Amino acid sequence: MNKRVRVSVQGIVQGVGFRPFVYRLATACHLTGWVMNTPSGVVLEVQGAAGEVRCFLADLQVQAPPLAAITAVQSEELPLAAGEGFVIRPSGGSGEAVQIAPDGDVCDDCLRELFDPADRRYRYPFINCTNCGPRYSIIRGVPYDRARTTMAGFAMCAACRTEYEDPGHRRFHAQPNACPDCGPQLRLLDGQGCEVAGEPLAAAIELLQAGRILAVKGLGGYHLAVDACNEVAVMELRRRKHRDQKPFALMAPDLATLTGYAECDSSAAKLLQGPERPIVLLPKRRPSPIAAQVAPDNGYFGIMLPCTPLHHLLLRDRFPALVLTSGNLADEPICYQDEDALQRLASVADFFLIHDREIHTRSDDSVIRVFRGQPVFLRRSRGYAPRPIGLPATQPSVLAVGAELKGAICLTRGGQAFLSQHLGDLQNAATLRSLEQTVDHLQNILQIRPQLVAHDLHPDYLSTTYAESLADLPRVAVQHHHAHLASCMAENALEGEVIGVICDGTGYGPDGTIWGGEFLVGGYERFERLGHLRPVPLPGGDAAVREPWRMALAYLYELFDDRVFELSLPCTAALAPSDRKLFLQMLQRRLNTPLTSSCGRLFDAVASLLGLRQKVAYEGQAAIALEALAETSPVTDHYPFSLTEVEGRLVLDVGDMLRVLVGEIRCDRPRAALARRFHNTLAVAASAVCETIRTTTGLERVVLSGGVFQNRLFSEGLCARLEEKGFQVFTQRLAPPNDGGLALGQAIIAGRSILCV
Ligand SMILES: [Zn+2]
Ligand SMILES: [Zn+2]
Ligand SMILES: [Zn+2]
Known part of the structure; x- marks a missing residue:
């Protein structure tokens, strides 16, 4: 019995070989009909034996091309129609690009x-x-x-054009299609920009083997590359990049090679091998051929597999790993234009491996950690942007501009949120410019005209100033931790009200203090602060972020008053005796000491107390060291803490914990057990707060967000305890829990605010 159906497919289905795939599938199933691109996705009709049509519909989703991401398939039965064969029809409608595919790595066919x-x-x-x-x-x-x-400037040769025009070929309408005769070419330049004689690729490999530093043009920007097994070369890269401790990422030629120096389970392997090619954090193996200076004082390597054919060619059979770090200076955005790279990276790179396929939009590498077999984004960028995240409901179009650290913007259209690539910390003009360009470009290619702009409540962020400059758009200011809560709710498609445990670095509170260890109750429309860490002074403001000993002393001062310096702990030794009086005065008189309930700063304080880090080169460094130490201890008990109700809010006080901890440090107890017990304490305390909130609100669902949830040990401890108590726990898997995912939360809060009006 014959049957005819009409099918519409939505999602990322254009520019990813979807129509030729449908053509091949329909032909294989002996079906007649047609397929075409339309403004709302791909539409097709097939006709043939009922059983074959059923097979076709099943395979349409499971066998879809690797870069496709189907969000919806609708089919309806039609009366039979005359017609022979299966054809790809020209695009219908305005041809508007529905969704743009992210960059993908090389497929197996091309690799062969x-x-x-x-x-x-x-x-x-x-x-x-x-x-x-x-x-x-x-x-x-x-x-x-x-x-x-x-690729516009490259005219296809006859052979490439034939492939491009053949619906049965896997290069049918492959827009970047090219070959050595007609496509982009590699060049190798020295530090002065002069061409180096010889075959560029072979010469580049030789230079890397000789320990030289190369700037290599990748998919989303320039990397700096050096042989990862050459200690001297890695040290030299650190020296020239002025980067003392922050780990360098590695690229390994293949999975088998990387298991020689890193632990890689099946879920990590799956992420590494996906077309997105992220950097995945993997526990180190010892002994290791990798230079110690790649990731000093760190239990993990950040590793990716080759993300372009060029990288396969550079690594295969040559290197167990290359260091591949972003081609930028300090906090500036990654270089992606050739002239700019030659200038800005001249003081770092000896040679430049470049090519003439221009990068229009830069994007850094994505960074992922595996938690319970699933990804947690530390940075969501190349390979993922601008893939949409589904919202629980449709809403008016909104632009959200994020906060300050780990900048990323978000645009919504209908029921989808497009989170941009990582833009860096918005603390300089170059990064702000990058944000402005990204807003313009994404609005253009996604054809979105926002009706509203959402920004952080902090009045001084560059992102806030930028939002204010968009004079024709109404603005919505969103509290930082409310945005974290909404971001986690949105990606989990939650409605109604939840408990939000937001463990974060810093965010502006409506009361003028700095929040960051928050227990909120609410949804998209409203929130209430039902609990928080007891606020302590942040001595020196931002300086306290760079110098964890300041936080340790602030906590100790609360307990021991001006006898702090009699304790002779690692954190007290960090301050010269001549500066101590002044520091105490600062605390006594509350000078330049805003109050903070930050959870990230509590981690800093404990890391400092344990003597792990008194200064950090980047936010979170001390907490990372603390987690690594804690992971080596099996202890399951915890320290005391107290919960009190102040003005209707639960205040979590860790003073008792710190008092015991200080005693143990002074008795020289093994530090790993102390670090672990601290993690346990925080997990027990946070779950206790949730229980108390449940008794008054009846809420059973808990969302976890904020930068501290990049910490696997704490996340696991808290999730397990909440689940034991019967809570439903939701974490962030699609957007980063840190400020890189904040714009998603801002966008849905703003979108819902219009609906309410
Ligand atoms: Zn391919
Ligand atoms: Zn060609
Ligand atoms: Zn935050």
Whole structure:
């Protein structure tokens, strides 16, 4: 019995080889009909034996091309119609780009051709097809076709054009299609910008083997590369980049090689091998061929697999790993334009491996940690942006601009939120410019005209100032930790009200103090602060973030008054005797000491007390060291703490814990057990607060968000305890729990505020 159905497919289904895939599938199932792109996605009709149609519909989703991301499939039965064969029809409607695919790595078919001496693209670094290769980084405008990408200047040769026009070929309408005869070419330049003689790739490999530092143009920007096993070369890169301790990322040639120096379970392997090619944090193995200076004082390596054909060619059979760190200076955005890279990286790189396929939109590497077999984003960028996150309901279009650290913007359209690539810390003009460009570009390629702009409540953030400059858009200021709560709710498609445990660095509170260890109750429309860590002074404001001993002393001062310096602890030794009086005065007179309930700063204080770090080069460094130490201890007990009710709010006081902890430090107890007991205490205390809130509100659902949830040990401890008590626990998997995911929460809060009006 024959049957005809009409199917519409939504999601990322354009520019990813979806129509040729449908063509092949329909032909294989002996079906007639057609397929076409429309403004709302791909539409197709198939006709044939009922059983074959059923198979076709099943395979349509499970066998979809690797870069496709289907969000919805609708089908309806139609009366039978005449017609022969299956055809790809020209695009219908305005041809508006519905969604833009992120950049993808090389697919297996292209990889086979890359290393096949008989193939015409043998060792060609820019090989790609509809299933793989650059997308978001090369798109200038919409609709997505070659003329609106940075491939526009390359005219296809006859052989490439034949593939491009053949609906049965996997390069049918592959916009970046190229070959050695007609496509982009590699060049190797020295530090002065002069061409180096010889074959660029072979010469680059030789230079890396000789310990030289190369700037390599990748998919979303420049990396700085050096042989990861060469201690001297890695040290030299640190010296030139003025980067003392922050770990460098590694690229390994393949999975088998990286298991020689890192632990990799099946969920990590799956993430590493996905087309997104993120950096995944993996526990180190010892002994290891990797230079100690790659990630000093850190139990993990950040590792990715090759993300372009060029990287496969550089690494295969040559290096167990290359250091591949962002090509930028200090806090500036990553370099992505050739002239700029040659200038800005001149003091760091000896040579430049560049090419003439321009990068239109820069994006850093994504960074992931595995938690309970699932990813937690520390940074969501290349490979993921601008893939949408589904919202629980449709809403008016909103632009959200994030906060300050780990900047990322979010645009919504209908029921989808498009979170941008990572933009860096918004503390300089260059990063702000990058944010402005990203807003313009994403609005353009996604065809979104926002009706509202959402920003952080903090009046002095550059992102807030930027939002205020968009004079024609109404603004919504969103409290920082309310945005964290909403971000976690949104990606988990939650409605109604929940308990939010927000453990964070710093965020502006409506009462003028700095929040960061918060127990909120609420939803998108409103929130209430039902509990928090007891506020302590933040001595020296921002200086306290860079110098954890300041936080340790602030906590100790609350307990021991001006006898603090009699304790002779690592944190007291960090301050010269001549400066102590002044420091105590600052605390006594409350000068430059805003109050904070920050949870991140509590981690800093404990790391300082244990002598792990008195100064940090980046936010979170002390907490990372504390977690690594705690992971080596099996203790399960915890310290005392107290919960009191003040003006209707639960105040969590860790003074008793610190008093015991200080005693143990002075008795020289093993520090790992102390670090672990601290983690346990916080998990027990936070779950106790949730229980108390449940008795008064009846709420059973808890969302966990904020930068502290990058800490696996604490997350696991708290999740397990909450689940034991019967709570439903939700964490962030699609957006980062840190401020990189904040714009998503701002966007939905603002979107719902219009609906309420
Ligand atoms: Zn491919
Ligand atoms: Zn060609
Ligand atoms: Zn935050």
